[in-house]
Amino acid sequence: MKWLLVVLACLQVAEGAVRISLKKGLSIRDKMRAAGVLDDFLRHIKYDPVKKYQPRQGSVVRQPITNHLDSSYFGEISIGEPPQKFLVLFDTGSSNLWVPSTDCKSPACFNHAKFKPSASSTFSPGGRSCTVSYGSGSVTIALGWDTLRIQSITVTQQEFGLSQEEPTQPFYFADFDGILGMAFPSLAVGGTATALGGMLEQEQLAEPVFSFYFSRQPTYEYGGELILGGIDPRLFQGDIAWAPVTQKLYWQVALEEFAIGQSVTSWCSQGCQAIVDTGTFLLTVPQEYLESILEALGAQETSYGYAVDCADTHSKPHIAFGIGGARLALPPTAYVLNSHGYCTLAMEGTYLPSQDGQPLWILGNVFLKEYYTAFDMANSRVGFAPSA
Template structure:
């Protein structure tokens, strides 16, 4: 049966799935460090570390899991008629599409492509204004509708946001212009239709599934691929391990166990949750366990992260996640970031538990570079397989 599934998927990919090449820009964190503004920024946001995890109220929708300081995998879309091109972060941790507006006066909009509504023959203004709060700041958007194109995919009358105000740091340093959310409709600001809903309703996907491949050695020209409408078995080894979605909000699944080296921690004995988020670069973990993992990995907290000895990386233990009864190890070479000889853990803290009270992890690009990931909308499940 598994062999048949692979054959069918290959046929689906050939008949209509769309590949979007992802580019890898320089980390925003590295850009801000070079500009001399990173230290002050990090000190500032630490004043209120749980702000990004507060629940939504009114017209404010909070996306708690995007780490824009490191998120730098992006691809190209166009909006309008004639098409206006934008680079966007394809984000499974949010559900809205937004790009900068020509009316945006924030410095963050000056060096990015801006949508010119008057130049599009198919634009329809919406008028509603919303604030979307990310961990790194709030973006004010005004809704409108227009034609969305992603290569051969065309969605007419797609609702999207036009940003009128963006925080200078860190958005000014981002290589991408906007964000295209790929999470569930329940997360969308204002209850607007998501891009994926538009693709499904207008029969633009070969199958109700999409998948990500992130290269372990990305370049600006090629950082990986997003495949809309299928999966590519040529990009992973063995079979996909499927985990059912536990809450149709983010792509959230149950984490059954977590081990450091050969030692199962027991941290998930009463259950853990993991959000799979392509808009987060780092691996985030429950705050209660931070001290234990820093001790086990020999890391020291600094103003720029949790530092480790670059010469000792090969002796550090693997971090192993268990989904669907299958162990998915993360080697130290994957979770340690080496920036010009300065090594830090690709780990930060998740300050609050998941909505059901269980410890919450977020699997960002540090994890996803190692594991090809498929998002099955028809069966509400996420699949993992070791990337090639």
């Protein structure tokens, strides 16, 4: 009987929610390295992986493109009537929806799908534009309205951005065409309407929740799933640990403790904050703790990251984050990246604290591959459970 109830629950979730299969392509970083342009690109930008999380200034939001260098999970949407298809990065670290436009003359737009307003019978121009400023340049978007579709979800008159100019690097190398932001409306550039807000207002979600599952062994055809309007118990183990959002900009939660092996550090004794970001691949560590982590994990700084001995990976300690009363651990196989026999920590440091001054961590795909993550919009909370 218990087995039957579980099956029925799973069937109910599948019927009431929309499942988007996420593809896993080569990262922008890997493509730029293969093209021989990565080193020069990184030398000529002032790189801080969390400029994305600085406060807004007017209609400009500063989000370094380098934040997406390692992001390579994306899925399909369509805009317009008849539908024009795009691959987008589903990003819980931003709030705007934008895709390239046929008006974009930047080289970065040439090898991506571009929205053609004149080909859509339902398009309405917005008459204004916004700028998203990145560490390596700016993306200028013209605003408009049209029908957004994600499988059976249909949102009419959804406001979105059409890129007019994009930096050649690194978006030229991106597998995805645009970005669909899934953070809070207060983070949206220019106060534009968010895609999730449109889904809620037009009652297109079975429940006011969405969830992500990232495969530990992703392929291009299947890197994981985004479930809009539900949670699938088949994709996780045990119970979900819920943590309230501490600031309704990003999906930001309190980090109660951080442990290396069996040793709980004192770093978060006065409080830490963590942003849960599907648009970031790595873990971002407060700069003041980075040296201690490198020492504890036996890593050395190099031009390609924090190198470790590949043969020693399995002997390294787990690291663990205390969130929502649960200890969420990452094994070394999760936080050590092996690229053709060269191993590095999947971590970067930042000098930027959270807006309340507490140390700020960012939990990207390295963390999310280990934990099924649910985003509850009605109750402003994030839930975690070990991935199945």
